[in-house]
Amino acid sequence: MALRPVQVNIKAVDCRSLGRFWAEALGWTAYAPGVTTYVGPDDGLVWPDPVGVGIDIVPVPEPGTTAKNRVHLDLATKSTAHQAELVARLRSLGATPADVGQGDVPWTVLTDPEGNEFCVLEPREVYQDTGPIAAVVVDCADPRAMASFWAEATGWTLRQVTDTQAVLRSADGTGPFLEFIRTPDTKTVPDRVHLDLLPYPGDDRAAEVARLRRLGATDLDVGQGEVPWTCLADPEGHEFCVLAPS
Known part of the structure; x- marks a missing residue:
């Protein structure tokens, strides 16, 4: 049993504009x-059976706070x-440089037009087949x-683990990596960026949710109502959602 990470969920005041970005x-x-607003490859909407990780931008009435998100995207590049x-x-599209304490590093930290941090990485061989x-x-x-x-939640393979970093990727070695970085800061506000997971076709969503609770996930009320x-939330309080198959 496992769940597929199928989209990165980003909250936005203007989801259409952020989707275009x-x-x-x-x-x-x-x-x-x-x-x-769903952002994905150019072969059209593939819901409810997506084959990769897309971005779903969800409208909310309130803007983000100044607190740094605890989930962000790293973008791959092919050359310097x-x-x-x-x-x-990206800067011409409305991204702005950001200082999150990164110091002198070979990657560039930016925020999107609604203040969500992301990184444009220097070319790295390990990311040459991930897509953007x-x-x-x-x-x-x-x-x-x-x-x-x-x-355990996703069935993804552990590629690297130390006390400061752990790296997962899908068992078939496709798509983006999922990386956990040790940081000294603590969670103070709900994240505006989180992962959405989806059962595989034919799997029982309720059984998968129960399995996640046994692994240490806890129920979360963010005012979603009947949905x-x-x-x-995972064991450190990061929000995520288990979607319905259709």
């Missing part, structure tokens, strides 16, 4: 099938020239414990 950033297409071109293009999203990165206190929970998905 991320579509341009990733070279994908923004779709607006309902109240949310590509990195420089992508950073310049190299990794979904999660700040945490205990990377080993987090990797253990999420490996067809289940809101949970």
Whole structure:
């Protein structure tokens, strides 16, 4: 039993505008099938059986706070020239440089037009086959414990683990990595970025939710009311949702 990470959920005051930004950033297409804006590859909407990790931008009335998100995206590049071109293009689209204490590093930290942090990485061989999203990165206190929970939750393979970093990727070695980085800061506000998981076709969503609770997930009330998905928090309090198959 396992669940597929199928989208990164981003809250936004103007989800249509932010969807256009991320579509341009990733070279994908923004779709607006309902109240949310889905950003994915150009072969059209593949819901309810997506084959990769897309972005779903959800409208909310309140803007984000100044607190740093504890989940962010790392974008892959093919060369130093590509990195420089992508950073310049993103800034022309409304991204702004951000200082999150990174110091002198070879990657560039930016925020999208609604203040969500992301990184444009220098070219790295490990990310050359991921597509435009190299990794979904999660700040945490205990990377080993987090990797253990999420490996069980998703069935993804542990690629690297130390006291400061743990790395997962899908068992077939496709798509972005899921990385847990030890940071000294603690969670103070709900994240505006989180993962959404989906059962495989034919699997029982209620059974999967019960399994996650046994692994250490807890129920979460973010004011969602009666909805067809289940809101949970992982053992360190990061929000995520288990979606309905259709």
